[in-house]
Amino acid sequence: SIGEGVFKKCSSITQIIIPTSVTFIGECAFQSCSSLQQIFIPSSVTYIGWYAFEKCTSLKQIIINSLLSSISGYTFSQCESLTKITIPPSVISIEEGAFENCSSLSQISIPSSVNEIGCYSFSGCSSLTQIMIPNSLFSIKKYTFSNCSSLMQITIPSSVKLIEKHAFENCSLLSQIKIPSSVKSIENDAFPPNTKIIYN
Numbered sequence: 001s002i003g004e005g006v007f008k009k010c011s012s013i014t015q016i017i018i019p020t021s022v023t024f025i026g027e028c029a030f031q032s033c034s035s036l037q038q039i040f041i042p043s044s045v046t047y048i049g050w051y052a053f054e055k056c057t058s059l060k061q062i063i064i065n066s067l068l069s070s071i072s073g074y075t076f077s078q079c080e081s082l083t084k085i086t087i088p089p090s091v092i093s094i095e096e097g098a099f100e101n102c103s104s105l106s107q108i109s110i111p112s113s114v115n116e117i118g119c120y121s122f123s124g125c126s127s128l129t130q131i132m133i134p135n136s137l138f139s140i141k142k143y144t145f146s147n148c149s150s151l152m153q154i155t156i157p158s159s160v161k162l163i164e165k166h167a168f169e170n171c172s173l174l175s176q177i178k179i180p181s182s183v184k185s186i187e188n189d190a191f192p193p194n195t196k197i198i199y200n
Contacts, residue, residue, distance in 0.1 A: 002029045004049065011035055014058075020044045025052050034058060037081075041066050048072055050095075057081060064088050071098045073118065080104060083127075089113050094121050103127060112136050119143050119164070126150055135159050140167045142187075149173065158182045163190045171195075 004026035007013065011034045018025075020042045027049035030036060038061045039053065045066040050073045053059065059079045068088060073095040076082065082102050087094070089111040096118035099105060106127040110117075112134040119141035122128065126149045133140070135157040145151060146169040156163075158180045165187035168174060176196035179186070191197065 002026060004028055005031065007033055009033070018042055018045070023047070025049060027051055028054070031055060037061070039063070041068075043067060048075055050074055051077070054078055066090070069093070070095060073097055074100065077101060083107070085109075087111055087114070092116070094118060096120055097123070100124055110134050117141065117144055120146070123147055130154065133157055133160070138162070140164060142166050143169065146170055156180060156183070161185070163187065165189055168192065168195070 001024035002022060005028040007030050008028050009032045013033050014035050014037055023044050023046050025045060025048045028051045030053050031051050032055040034057050036056045037058050040063045043065050052075050054074050054077045057080045060081045062085050067090040069090060070093045071091060074097040077097050077100040079102050081104055083104050084107045086109050092113050093116040094114060097120040099122050100120050101124035103126045105125045114134050115136045120143045123143050123146045128148050129150050130153040132155055137159055139162040142164040143166050146166055148171050151171045152173045161182055161184050163186045167190045171192055174195050176198060178198045178200055180200050
């Protein structure tokens with residue numbers, strides 16, 4: 001295991017190799033390693049703690065080759081240089097704030113195994129232009145995609161039943177959105193005022 005906060009604020013580390021003996025990465029393990037540019041997470045890792053890579057502001061590439069079942073809360077929050085990440089098909093939940101303020105993230109692939117995306121998960125991902133929500137998600141939580149100022153296209157699958165308040169707040173380029181008949185409730189201010197809502 002790599003314990004809680006072991007490399008926290010080691011601001012000169014540029015690269016680290018995690019051996020295949022590691023199964024557990026604790027909370028804040030690499031938090032604020034501001035010069036870390038690349039990380040490879042091997043298949044042996046089954047748990048990554050909250051805030052583990054938060055504020056790794058130079059981190060451009062993350063390769064997750066593990067059998068994680070969850071992306072923990074704020075794990076990659078404020079990784080401002082991260083442009084792309086592929087989430088493995090073992091993941092069933094993306095927890096609160098997991099990719100919050102990853103302002104360079106322009107592409108993300110969410111596998112169909114994911115059935116829960118926590119609030120604020122992609123809030124402030126201002127370079128995201130489109131995202132495909134898997135047909136396994138039952139609700140879109142509050143502030144999930146808020147402040148995604150470049151988001152122009154999103155497809156809401158027929159599995160979704162609830163869209164919570166402020167889910168797409170300040171997504172100013174989202175001119176229209178199609179709502180499937182499966183959606184039974186849309187809370188206040190879920191979309192920007194200028195968004196045209198089309199009910200299927």
